[in-house]
Amino acid sequence: QVQLQESGPGLVKPSETLSLTCTVSGGSISSGTSYWNWIRQTPGKGLEWIGYIFYIGDTNYNFSLRSRVRMSMDRSQNRFSLRLSSVTTADTAVYFCARQQKSGWFDGFDLWGQGIMVTVSS
Amino acid sequence: DIHMTQSPSTLAASVGDRVSITCRASQSISSWLAWYQQKPGRAPKLLIDKASSLQSGVPSRFSGSGSETEFTLTISSLQPDDFATYYCQHYNSYPWTFGQGTKVEIK
Numbered sequence: 139q140v141q142l143q144e145s146g147p148g149l150v151k152p153s154e155t156l157s158l159t160c161t162v163s164g165g166s167i168s169s170g171t172s173y174w175n176w177i178r179q180t181p182g183k184g185l186e187w188i189g190y191i192f193y194i195g196d197t198n199y200n201f202s203l204r205s206r207v208r209m210s211m212d213r214s215q216n217r218f219s220l221r222l223s224s225v226t227t228a229d230t231a232v233y234f235c236a237r238q239q240k241s242g243w244f245d246g247f248d249l250w251g252q253g254i255m256v257t258v259s260s
Numbered sequence: 261d262i263h264m265t266q267s268p269s270t271l272a273a274s275v276g277d278r279v280s281i282t283c284r285a286s287q288s289i290s291s292w293l294a295w296y297q298q299k300p301g302r303a304p305k306l307l308i309d310k311a312s313s314l315q316s317g318v319p320s321r322f323s324g325s326g327s328e329t330e331f332t333l334t335i336s337s338l339q340p341d342d343f344a345t346y347y348c349q350h351y352n353s354y355p356w357t358f359g360q361g362t363k364v365e366i367k
Contacts, residue, residue, distance in 0.1 A: 184347075184358055184359075184360050184361060185304070185347060185349070185358040185361075186358070187355055187356040187357065187358070198354060200354075200355040201261075201354075201355060202355070234303055234304075236303075238351075243292065243351075244292070244351045245294075245309050245310070245351075246294030246296075246306045246308075246309035246315075246349065246351065247294070247296075247304070247306060247349075248306045248309075248315065250303035250304060250305075251303065252302075252303055253302075253303050
């Protein structure tokens with residue numbers, strides 16, 4: 139079955155760029171119905187959708203983070219990535235990657251990675 | 261952004277109880293609503309989407325109802341495995357947003 143796994147540094151310094159990767163196994167990232175999302179969770183703000191990338195390169199970012207977010211995809215490695223620039227302590231969170239299917243309109247996030255804790259601290 | 265408000269924030273119940281969680285949207289979202297269950301240290305798990313469509317493998321004691329701005333997740337007979345935090349999430353328009361969560365605790 140399809141599985142997602144996040145990877146990346148668990149500690150990032152303030153003002154630097156957070157970089158995470160989500161590797162998809164058991165299925166193709168190039169599925170024409172799958173949208174690949176990043177979501178984060180903090181005790182204070184709860185769950186926050188960051189954005190998604192589609193296999194042809196289309197992206198959609200949460201407006202609140204749009205100026206700092208970039209998502210990309212490596213189809214040959216079956217993985218997609220998140221870059222969040224100019225981080226502050228407010229970006230400390232558990233980051234999840236998740237799949238969302240679309241046929242007609244979107245569905246819920248049906249597959250999730252286990253999550254990765256990222257702390258922003260000097 | 262569409263704001264999602266869940267109530268109650270915490271719910272204490274016993275095994276076998278029927279429990280209901282409400283989710284209200286700040287504007288109409290048609291039926292574009294999902295419910296998730298999350299246990300500590302784990303990722304959320306999709307239970308229901310399109311407001312009432314039960315995901316494969318999810319026990320039938322879970323059900324969802326509602327449309328437009330008011331939605332309900334009901335667990336018909338609470339089981340020990342159901343003590344967790346539940347979230348609603350809309351996907352009607354960008355950005356997708358989540359409710360703040362409802363923690364179901366043991367009474």
